[in-house]
Amino acid sequence: MKIRTQITLLFTIITASILLLFAAIIYYSAKENREKEFYTVLKREAETKGNLFFKARVDSRTLQNIYKNNRITINEVEVAIYNTSFQLLYHDAVNIDFVKETKEMINTIETKGETQFYQKDWQVVGLRYSFEGEDYIITAAAYDEYGYNKLNSLLRNSLLVLLLSILFIYIAGRIFSKKVFKPVKEMIDKANNISATNLYLRLNTKNNKDEISELGNTFNGMLDRLENSFDAQKHFVSNISHELRTPLSAIITELELAIGREQDNNTYKRAIKNSLNDAKKIVRLSNSLLDLAKASYDPSEIAFKTIRIDEVLLDAKHQVQQANADYKIDLHFENDIDDENQISLTGNEYLLKVAFVNLFENGCKFSADKECLASIAFNNHRILLHFKDKGIGIPEGDLDHIFTPFYRGENKKFTDGNGIGLSLTQKIILLHKGKITVVSKPGIGTTFSIELPGLS
Structure with a gap:
């Protein structure tokens, strides 16, 4: 069922x-009022007949004639008068006697002074009447035909108005919901036309601050992210293809030249060495891509544990120097360590080591002295790391792009690389809820600063 129909x-x-x-309350109130008013009428009629019989001393025949004549045109009240000994003194119509009084009933009325009850649909009032020091019992009964007709008419009219109101409300609700959901229908039609080939399309949203406009803006924001993701994916695939094609083409060329004609051993060795170097480039690229994929995981899918940042830095240093014996890496503590929690954090040891290896390698390979200095400081449950080199520096125009995947600036002519390292490093730091910044001056050097949350 559609939301429009549900609403x-x-x-x-x-x-x-x-x-x-409301109709039930009105009907119930009308019913109660009718009952009370008719009991009042019966009581008044009983007292009137009592006054006519005892005080005015109107004879019984006259009173009965009045009753019979009135009964032809209206529902006359039937009145009976008894003494306390259950002796009938007067009755409007003994042959009718709808109430059919009993001695128990008379005794109850005498005891209570006044009673009200129903005999089927007839209402009955019984009261004690005093005259010249004697007590008498008077009962009055009648059927309130006029009152019941009014109640039935009220009930019919209420039901009719209720049914018409429900019909009107339903029609008005359909019209209202159609008007309210018109923008949603337009959004659905527009969204159905959006596909991977035209992600540039957007939903038309007004500047209203209602939920529908907010939904449209949220959907447009999602489309922006999808479009950027698709563009990044295309760019990523294009760069990967280029990075892989270059070393693969070089390997193929070297091997074709080697087997094209008879060569001496030195030529074969040179071809194998060049092919091996190109193959290592492919392996490094593959490893970088795998690490980049790991750093892009949902944080809940990555294992975190308590680790010491100095131990991770030492492991990264040994790994870099083992692969490059001429690289020089120094570690410096700016604070005295009183508690190992000061340099501990919750993180993934492997990923952090990858980030530090990238920063060590960048600092060394772009420096003439192949040296990089890493300093460690801590305060207020924060760990501060600085990776400083005295290398060629980064041109100002490249600083805004160095964390972009596969971006290689003007410095690419100085050394090989694939443009993944710094992008990967940034992803890892952000994954650990930290931040990384860079300050660099060409010809002077570069400093990467990292701030990570320590143990609380």
Whole structure:
């Protein structure tokens, strides 16, 4: 069932329930008022007949004639008068006697002074009447045909109005919901036309601050992210293809030249060495891509544990120097360590080591002295790392792009690389809820600063 239909039905049911409640209250109030008013009429009629019989001393025949004549045109009240000994003194119509008084009934009326009750649909009032020091019992009964007709008419009219109101409310609800959901329908039609080939399309949203406009803006934001993701994926595939094609082409060329004609051993060795270097480039690229994929995982899918940052830095240093014996890496502590928690954090040891290896290698390979200095400081549950070199520096125009995957600036002519290292490093630091910044001056050197949350 569509939301539009659900809202219409819910609106109709709630409104109909409220109307039904009001109608029930009005009908119940009318019913109670009718009953009370008719009991009052019966009591007044009983007292009037008592006054006519005892005080005015109107004879019984006259009173009965009045009753019979009135009964032809209206529902006359039937009155009976008894003494306390259950002796009938007067009755409007003994042959009818709808109440059929009993001695127990008379005794109850005498005891209570006044009673009210129903005999089927007839209402009956019984009261004690005093005259000249004697007590008498008077009963009055009648059928309130006029009152019941008014109640039935009220009930019919209420039900008719309720049914018409429900119909009107339902129609109004359909019209109202159609108007309200018109922007949603337009969004659905527009969204159905958006595909991978035209992600540039956007939903039309007004500047209203309602939920529908907010939904449209949220959807457009999602499309922006999808479009950027698709563009990044295309760019990523294009760069990967280029990075792989270059060493693969070089390997193929070297091997073709080697087997094209008879060569001496030195030529074969040179071809194998060049091919081996190109193959190592492919391996490094593959490893970098795998690390980049790991750093892009959902944080909940990555194992975190408590680690010491100095131990991770030492492991990264040994790994870099083992692969490059001429690289010089120094570690410096700016604070005295009183508690190992000061240099500990919750993180993934492997990924952090990858990030530090990238920064060590960058600092060394772009420096004439192949040297990089790493300093460690801590305060207020924060760990501060600085990776400083005295290399060629980064041109100002490249600083805004160095964390972009596969981006290689003007410095690419100085050394080989694939443009993944710094992008990977940034992803790892962000994954650990830290931040990384860079300050560099061409010809002076570069400093990468990292801030990571320590143990609370």
